[in-house]
Amino acid sequence: MATSSDEQAAGQHYLVCGIQDCQKNGQFYCNDCHQPMCEQCKDEHRKCPNTKNHDIVLYRQRKHRLPIEKCKLHPTKNVDIFCKECNTPLCLKCFLVKEHKGHEFDDLEEIYAEKYALWQGEFSKIQKYFLPTSEGLKTDIKEDVREIKKIMESIRTSMKAEAESLKNLVDEVTSEKIEHTHTMEKSFLQMLKSQEATYDDYITYLGEMSAKFQKYLSTTNQNLLSSEILKFKTIPEASKPVQPVFTAGQFNRDDVAKLLGRVNVPNTEPEKRKIQPMEAVSIPMKFTKKQMEQSKEKSAMKQTLSLSSSVTKVREYSIPGVYNANHISADKSGRLWVSDWQNLVQTDIQGNMLQEIHTSGYRDEGYHTATQDGGLIYTDKVKKKIYRITTDRKITKFIKIGDWTPLSVHSSHINGDILVGMYKDEEAKVTRYNKAGKEIQNIQRDNQGQELYSLPHYITENINGDICTSDHSKQAVVVVNKSGQHRFSYTGQGSGFRPWGICTDVLGHILVCDTVSKTVHLLNQDGGFLSRILSEQQGIDNPQGVCMDDENNLYVGQDDTNTVTVYKYLQ
Template sequence: MSESSDEQAAMQHYLVCGAEDCQKNGQFYCNACHQPLCEQCRDEHQKSPNTKNHEIVLYRHRKHQLPVEKCKDHPTRNIDIFCKECQIPLCSKCSTMEEHNGHKFDDLEDIYAEKYALWQGEFSKIQKYFLPTSQDLKTDIEEDAKQIKKTMESIRISMKANAESLKNLVDVVTSENIEHTHTLEKSLLKKLKSQEKTYDDYISYLWKMSDEFQEYLSITNQKLLFKSKTLKIQPIPETTKPVPPVFVVGQFNKDDVAKLLGKVNVPNKEPENRKIQPMETVTTQLKSTEKQLEQSKEKSDVKQTPSLSSSVTKVRKYSVPGVDNACHVSVDKSDRLWVSDRSGNLVQTDLQGNQLQKIQTSGENEGYHTTTQDGDLIYTDQDKKVIYRITPDKKITEFIKTGDWTPISVHSSRVNGDLLVGMIKTGEAKVTRYSKTGKKIQNIQRGNQGQELYEWPHYITENINGDICTSDLNKGAVVVVNKSGQHRFSYTGQGAKFWPYGICTDVLGHILVCDNYSNKVHLLDQDGGFLSVILSPQQEITCPLGVCVDDENNLHVGQWDTNTVSVYKYLQ
């Protein structure tokens, strides 16, 4: 975590001095005593003969305390030194043994602090550079996929238009050719009609000549036969046979048609590598953004809610057996909790960390379970698209089938017992309200202007005024609608990036939401106004995912990198 982030967090909630009966801001840290100190106690610490040689630094430069580990050979001693020759950790008594005679030793705490800082630095790189940069590249790919779909659809439209144009030309040419056949037919028939008339005329002539010959051949007219000249018959007129047209079939094949219609070509060039911002550039931008936020915080006059404490106090923490991490936490009124991890393990535990039940589910890092006023557990099965109910006597029943929609988050209303379910389907997302008996009451999907409200509603809760508050990772926002489903506001964080995860509300209507990008928990008023960062890495919070508030107004926080749930008091 950067210095500016530490300072910003310190402005919002300070650490309490570790000296006895001192409640001042512990901005310094004694590396020998491993406790925060205020300025006055630091001065006294440096003056005291017993502690004057202790190393005191600013809190953000503190040396992390070496975990306690007992020596196997000397159980009353702690392992706290490191043999440089043997490359093994030892206790102080081991160093006096003969096998280590003349060896050189290092302070194991110094080595631990160095390694801790190294790994913390690498972890910070993952959170602030590698994860967000990879997410940006993934977003670029998604945008490229959308553009490819648009491009291919445009090509298909052009293909159809081109084909339609060719069809029209084929129809025009075919129509012209058919018209030409009619013209040719008319011309040929006219010529044949003329030839037919020629023979009609000749036949009439022959009949006339036949009558005349018959008259000469008559017995009574023999004298005419001798006196007349010899009659000659005109020859048969000659005509020509028509030459019928021949249709010459066009010579073409599929390739010829393909040439006419065109084809899709992939440019012959190497694809460009996506630009990955150097870590130095991203780090510089983050520092600049954090500095701007700090300056903005100093300039703004944000009035804190009077009922909020001036600091956050850790009440307790407990490990949950059976889970790898704590992605979501549900508290029921019997002081028992349900905790789920990224591997689908869902465990019921008491406040001492004792496992009571364990269920294998298809869930991951979503808010997919909730407890009802009757003490039932409700959880979703994404693979089967079913919502299950478990009664206090451990009876599991199939409660609601969601059809084509995949349920990814669920919340049981503390007002009327209704269930609010965040669901997704290819390209769509919505929130559905069911009655406590499983009857569908309401679908919330679009805003007043018809816009899609959600993309990935993976955590969901209800505020005291009936607002439905949804943590939407893909939108990078907390989306809030009223109980009628009308969009009220969307909260998009305080920095350049905002990865909202677990979300809950308290008795005063505050909205608490985890920002997995900055490793903080934000506190909002019920109208979406930012009040403060209630938890940050300064309170030893890393990757907060799941949050809920119990009946005693304690805030339970689950994290990505541990199966420990931490409990805080933030209301006075």
């Protein structure tokens, strides 16, 4: 639990009253004295004759103090009046001179307050629209770079494969043609061998005839008178083979190029990058009277709350349909959604089951989140989609992720945006969608280009718009601002740290479960460790899921039990 020494080490948890020696919560503000006040000092301030007419408001509704600027004509006086006729800031002495007699004047502090609000609105636009949109476009370009490299490498591989195929065909055809020359040669040789044999026979015949003639000529013989002897066979005819001729193929580089595929860019207009219109992004500019009253009530409540010196157990109940309470989402009506390994159950405030869904979520993932309208959003990591459950229990497909696998999801209580932690191969990121499901921001790397996340398995949002992610693989709580700029990473208190469930409270504290120390760590808004707010002393054995409701109750779920315990630690 948080002790007074813990609180002092961590700094103030509320504004301190500006009246001398008063250390109470300065929830009010005197626009005339420009200092915060507690309720008691405010009452005394109004009773005092000198200050009874001072303008005292809630601190959040205070006027911002006019910067001190000396008058150029009267260096000892401060400028605090604005002459509308001369369009010039003046001091009290200038106001009294005759040159400004009869002119209309305005309180320069009022003008400054209006301008401050205007500039604050423009600053809000930069932070909530222009910066995230530009960062998103930059991320898209980086994605396109990776995609182009991947496509070009695939094309090169295809070209090499096609060339190899053509080479194989050339080798195959060449082998066939060479085999044909062997067949032709064999035919020619057979023909010539036959002719050679014919002449061998004829030469033998001539030898026989020559011997016969010689015999007749060497003796006197009546056979010489016979004319039949002089008749012998003539030389047989033989034809010369027609010699084959090789005719070279008629081709050049262009012919080869035509045989192979080619790379070209379609002659179409390039698609323009989608820039989300500003009206689709939740930037609070003008509020209705009802919204202003609600905001004042919440602001007043926040400024009267502080850390209690002890943690009080409020109630506990068992959740039917789950074995463990690994992740919890509480809606405005007090009903709970609790999940373990692929079981997601909704209960009423007595713990009775209202709805049961079988999902693809794992026990170490914050894969569901209650929405502002009382519904639920949950991820499906197998189908790579995000589903919405409305108050009438209808389940509809909400967002298609693509080839990324969704792990965690959070519905913003500030503007209704949807934050999704996801991964693909060796990469991980957090993507922001608006309430309509349109992608408006991607957060993946820090200013040095280093990967921010490894497995963002639980995610939430703080009151200042910071995105707080529990990364089980990095063993850290990674926090970025609403523009996606890395603010800090919390890695525990030196004895090992394995973060699971995470949530934030109305004062901006961050609460995260640590499965190593089996406690719940309480951090301030800037990542400073305040205390282990829940441990075995409060009956906690292995906390894994945490969430806050609208009554500032802390719900804690544990592993190996389906019991959810509710605590109070703010007063």
